[in-house]
Amino acid sequence: MGDHHHGPATGVTRWLFTTNHKDIGTMYLWFSFAMFLLGGFFAMVIRAELFQPGMQLVEPAFFNQMTTLHGLVMVFGAIMPSFVGLANWLIPMMIGAPDMALPRMNNWSFWILPPAFLMLASTLFMEGGAPAFGWTFYAPLSTTYAPPSVTFFIFAIHILGVSSIMGSINIIATVMNMRAPGMTYMKMPMFVWTWLITAFLLVAVMPVLAGAVTMMLMDIHFGTSFFSAAGGGDPVLFQHIFWFFGHPEVYIIILPAFGVVSQIIPAFSRKPLFGYASMVYATASIAFLSFVVWAHHMYTVGMPVAGELFFMYATMLIAVPTGVKVFNWISTMWRGSLSFETPMLFSIGFLVLFTLGGFTGLMLSIAPADFQYHDTYFVVAHFHYVMVAGAVFSMTAAVYYWLPKWCGRMYSESMGKIHFWISFIGFNITFFPQHFVGLAGMPRRIPDYALQFADFNMMSSIGAFIYGASQLLFLYNVIATIVSGERVSDEKVWDGAEGLEWTVPTPAPYHTFEEPPLVSKPAGTF
Amino acid sequence: MALFASFTAAQNQVNMSPGVTEIGADIFELHMLIMWICVVIGVAVFAVMFYSIYAHRKSRGHEASQFHESTKVEIAWTVVPFLILIAMAVPATSTLLEVYDNDEAELDVLITGHQWKWKYEYLDETGENISFFSNLTTPQEEIYNTETKGDHYLLEVDEPLVIPTNTKVRFLITANDVIHSWWVPELAVKRDAIPGFINEAWTRVPQEGIYRGQCTELCGAYHGFMPVVVHAVSPDEFQAWQAAKRGAAQAESQLALQTLSADELMAQGKTVYETACVACHGAQGEGGIGNAIAGSSVVMGDLSQHMAIVAKGVAGTAMQAFDAQLNDVELAAVLTYQRNAFGNNTGDIVQPGDVTGMNNG
Numbered sequence: 108m109g110d111h112h113h114g115p116a117t118g119v120t121r122w123l124f125t126t127n128h129k130d131i132g133t134m135y136l137w138f139s140f141a142m143f144l145l146g147g148f149f150a151m152v153i154r155a156e157l158f159q160p161g162m163q164l165v166e167p168a169f170f171n172q173m174t175t176l177h178g179l180v181m182v183f184g185a186i187m188p189s190f191v192g193l194a195n196w197l198i199p200m201m202i203g204a205p206d207m208a209l210p211r212m213n214n215w216s217f218w219i220l221p222p223a224f225l226m227l228a229s230t231l232f233m234e235g236g237a238p239a240f241g242w243t244f245y246a247p248l249s250t251t252y253a254p255p256s257v258t259f260f261i262f263a264i265h266i267l268g269v270s271s272i273m274g275s276i277n278i279i280a281t282v283m284n285m286r287a288p289g290m291t292y293m294k295m296p297m298f299v300w301t302w303l304i305t306a307f308l309l310v311a312v313m314p315v316l317a318g319a320v321t322m323m324l325m326d327i328h329f330g331t332s333f334f335s336a337a338g339g340g341d342p343v344l345f346q347h348i349f350w351f352f353g354h355p356e357v358y359i360i361i362l363p364a365f366g367v368v369s370q371i372i373p374a375f376s377r378k379p380l381f382g383y384a385s386m387v388y389a390t391a392s393i394a395f396l397s398f399v400v401w402a403h404h405m406y407t408v409g410m411p412v413a414g415e416l417f418f419m420y421a422t423m424l425i426a427v428p429t430g431v432k433v434f435n436w437i438s439t440m441w442r443g444s445l446s447f448e449t450p451m452l453f454s455i456g457f458l459v460l461f462t463l464g465g466f467t468g469l470m471l472s473i474a475p476a477d478f479q480y481h482d483t484y485f486v487v488a489h490f491h492y493v494m495v496a497g498a499v500f501s502m503t504a505a506v507y508y509w510l511p512k513w514c515g516r517m518y519s520e521s522m523g524k525i526h527f528w529i530s531f532i533g534f535n536i537t538f539f540p541q542h543f544v545g546l547a548g549m550p551r552r553i554p555d556y557a558l559q560f561a562d563f564n565m566m567s568s569i570g571a572f573i574y575g576a577s578q579l580l581f582l583y584n585v586i587a588t589i590v591s592g593e594r595v596s597d598e599k600v601w602d603g604a605e606g607l608e609w610t611v612p613t614p615a616p617y618h619t620f621e622e623p624p625l626v627s628k629p630a631g632t633f
Numbered sequence: 634m635a636l637f638a639s640f641t642a643a644q645n646q647v648n649m650s651p652g653v654t655e656i657g658a659d660i661f662e663l664h665m666l667i668m669w670i671c672v673v674i675g676v677a678v679f680a681v682m683f684y685s686i687y688a689h690r691k692s693r694g695h696e697a698s699q700f701h702e703s704t705k706v707e708i709a710w711t712v713v714p715f716l717i718l719i720a721m722a723v724p725a726t727s728t729l730l731e732v733y734d735n736d737e738a739e740l741d742v743l744i745t746g747h748q749w750k751w752k753y754e755y756l757d758e759t760g761e762n763i764s765f766f767s768n769l770t771t772p773q774e775e776i777y778n779t780e781t782k783g784d785h786y787l788l789e790v791d792e793p794l795v796i797p798t799n800t801k802v803r804f805l806i807t808a809n810d811v812i813h814s815w816w817v818p819e820l821a822v823k824r825d826a827i828p829g830f831i832n833e834a835w836t837r838v839p840q841e842g843i844y845r846g847q848c849t850e851l852c853g854a855y856h857g858f859m860p861v862v863v864h865a866v867s868p869d870e871f872q873a874w875q876a877a878k879r880g881a882a883q884a885e886s887q888l889a890l891q892t893l894s895a896d897e898l899m900a901q902g903k904t905v906y907e908t909a910c911v912a913c914h915g916a917q918g919e920g921g922i923g924n925a926i927a928g929s930s931v932v933m934g935d936l937s938q939h940m941a942i943v944a945k946g947v948a949g950t951a952m953q954a955f956d957a958q959l960n961d962v963e964l965a966a967v968l969t970y971q972r973n974a975f976g977n978n979t980g981d982i983v984q985p986g987d988v989t990g991m992n993n994g
């Protein structure tokens with residue numbers, strides 16, 4: 108190959124044509140942050156309308172477009188790509204590989220994303236408005252009764268699916284083929300393990316989602332009736348297909364988050380991860396169980412009682428491996444030498460709030476009780492505890508933790524801590540009261556509500572504005588770090604950090620591990 | 634009981650309501666049981682974590698030990714939670730079986746979700762079904778904040794579902810267009826209303842009262858505006874109500890044979906318009922989801938075309954067929970109203986007799 112691979116190309120072509128895993132990782136991360144702000148803006152519109160009872164700012168139809176786009180953008184635009192970005196940056200560096208296994212495909216899987224989201228966002232300006240049927244797009248509201256823009260939505264979902272599948276194949280190929288000598292599977296860092304399992308989940312379920320939207324397309328434009336009862340089809344079939352994708356999807360989102368905190372907690376406890384092997388098995392069990400619990404989202408559709416019981420028991424079972432994980436993290440901290448830099452704060456925030464979301468998840472799994480919880484704000488509270496305090500907090504922790512390695516500069520620790528506390532408090536003011544209004548009977552996805560829910564909704568909205576604003580502080584902190592943060596050159600950056608990525612120079616050079624390192628120590632030991 | 638009712642309707646309720654039915658109470662107990670188990674586990678686990686955060690900090694000079702495995706504890710914290718889950722599953726299963734016990738109902742009510750109102754139909758062996766629509770009555774002025782909101786803002790309807798107390802009532806739930814979900818928290822009944830399917834649910838309400846709920850499945854723009862109101866009355870009162878309903882239906886058909894004055898038609902037309910049409914056509918006939926009524930060439934043009942659209946709907950659009958939802962008098966009234974309100978001033982009067990053919994044809 109000669110030695111012509113020095114640094115990156117210059118100008119915009121560097122980004123357009125790059126096959127470098129670090130460049131692609133960076134683009135994924137920035138893109139997902141932009142989507143996070145966009146989805147956050149939609150959330151602000153929602154919370155502003157819900158600030159008081161009565162219709163103030165938007166019309167009910169537009170409100171539904173906001174809830175729909177908020178969900179779609181956050182799930183498919185912010186959270187998923189952010190973890191793919193992290194995987195791109197870190198997996199090669201963690202397993203001692205020079206790059207991803209399929210670098211050109213890597214470039215593609217990123218570059219088809221921005222047009223897909225541009226198309227999705229442009230539906231807002233189309234006649235009939237953007238999709239307004241919720242991110243779960245149940246038929247026939249999303250077919251016979253959908254606005255014309257639904258066709259663009261379907262196309263966008265297809266592109267996102269293709270991107271995810273390509274990204275996953277890449278990760279699987281990289282992890283299976285490009286580990287440094289001595290890096291056996293059971294020596295891989297937890298983050299690599301969780302991503303490997305996630306990638307398999309993605310490859311398994313994204314085609315199912317593609318099937319669902321294709322059937323919608325057929326129903327809308329080609330006269331089929333997969334989901335239309337009038338033509339002999341079945342609207343409930345849609346929900347089964349959707350959740351067969353949708354339930355693994357939530358683990359697709361949360362497993363890499365587990366991986367992140369499994370890296371960070373040991374580092375700031377200065378102690379190896381407790382129960383590494385059981386963590387791997389727990390992750391695999393969660394992934395397996397995620398395929399057999401989908402209908403717990405559908406307890407009220409009128410399934411036969413045997414079905415209800417099966418899905419209830421299977422769902423309750425998930426609490427076991429999830430509990431194992433939480434216990435392992437706490438045992439990792441136990442008798443460590445703890446310090447509380449920003450990444451650790453966000454990880455502990457994750458641990459506490461995710462567990463709370465896990466508890467409400469267990470409550471929701473109880474089918475008879477779910478008849479009262481289903482489709483209320485109790486569910487909204489539950490999944491924001493696991494998606495925001497789970498996935499987003501861990502992602503934030505990851506950025507603070509690895510940013511110095513990426514750019515060779517240290518972020519402002521005091522600003523980071525302020526960001527954590529404002530986020531933590533704002534988050535809880537927003538979502539804790541939603542448990543109350545949900546239990547008291549407020550359905551989700553309504554633009555206006557009965558008077559008894561007014562106080563808690565106002566509180567929720569205030570919390571949301573606080574939480575939203577704290578993200579701007581985060582953005583500022585990251586940019587300030589990149590531009591003018593204090594330089595760090597120590598390879599390790601954090602004294603407790605372990606893993607191959609901390610053996611390369613800081614900032615990480617454009618090409619790392621062109622010569623594979625030799626791995627002898629088991630993962631996470633000193 | 635009055636005290637209890639005021640508690641559940643109170644501001645800032647923070648917990649699930651035990652409701653008024655036996656099942657509601659069982660579900661409530663189950664909910665509390667699981668919640669307390671979670672609280673106890675949570676407190677124990679986080680006590681350990683916070684102790685560690687306090688005692689094992691580097692700033693206090695704590696040295697890290699290096700243990701990182703213990704098969705014994707791993708087995709313990711896999712098995713113990715599993716046993717706890719089994720303990721939870723037992724009451725959960727028995728409550729679920731109760732919820733599913735739809736047999737031996739004494740009264741059947743067919744509930745059909747429409748965008749955005751509920752239709753109730755009492756199934757009667759003699760075939761003389763009573764049926765009616767239940768529409769939101771909260772005025773647009775309250776929703777758009779020009780008038781003070783009433784006590785039952787968004788949870789009030791023109792005609793509630795009336796059921797007898799201490800009677801096993803079975804609900805057969807379906808939908809006409811998209812999926813809805815019929816929920817009354819106090820009765821602990823929630824079931825999806827799905828086009829093409831008939832789901833079953835049941836209740837036995839021990840005490841008289843008014844119980845309010847909402848549609849809980851996103852069903853389009855006005856999903857937030859289709860409340861459920863159930864009025865539980867004594868069986869005697871229920872009999873009387875049924876008789877009155879049947880009588881009123883007969884009177885309606887009598888009325889349909891009469892000629893009404895322009896004022897009567899306009900007054901009733903306004904009422905019909907404001908419950909059935911305003912959501913899509915606007916309070917001033919300015920349009921919205923539907924097109925403008927004010928100045929519409931259809932409305933001001935040929936009566937038969939106007940009548941056809943209202944009675945049969947426009948296929949493939951949100952404009953539904955109203956012939957099954959409105960009786961002849963109401964149809965005539967709303968047609969008259971649309972032709973004369975909002976500056977349309979055609980001067981046309983439509984009599985119930987004019988639409989009779991339409992309505993059944």
Ligand SMILES: [Cu+2]
Nearest residue numbers: 813814848852
């Ligand atoms: Cu509805």
